[in-house]
Amino acid sequence: MTNYRRLRIAAFWGALAFAYACAIWPADSAPSMTPSDKADHTITFITLSWLISLAYPRSPWPLSGAALFGFGVFIELSQWLPFIGRDASVADVVADTIAIVIGLATALLAKRLLPRLFAS
Secondary structure, three states: OOOHHHHHHHHHHHHHHHHHHHHHOOOOOOOOOOOOOOHHHEEEEEEHHHHHHOOOOOOHHHHHHHHHHHHHHHHHHHHHHHHOOOOOOHHHHHHHHHHHHHHHHHHHHHHOOOHHOOOO
């Protein structure tokens, strides 16, 4: 495994951990990239889709998509817990899913156009 590959894997897992930490942060002081919650979800899951594609270039895209979808559901289930102090939302899972499809589709296109970027 090359150092570049290790870096891509670390970037994916670091971003995943950061996304989860932001998602369970108390709502009144939670970090946000935009004024729109759905835009935050979209940016986060497109980024995670690209990072998982770079970290695990040989992984089938349906598996990557299912893993990220499961992560989105896990976030919402975590936010449903009373001691987290956040609100769970099916609309957030829908936004995550749309972003995952966009992210993986654009990553697949880039993989065909720029194969060296995704080389293991």
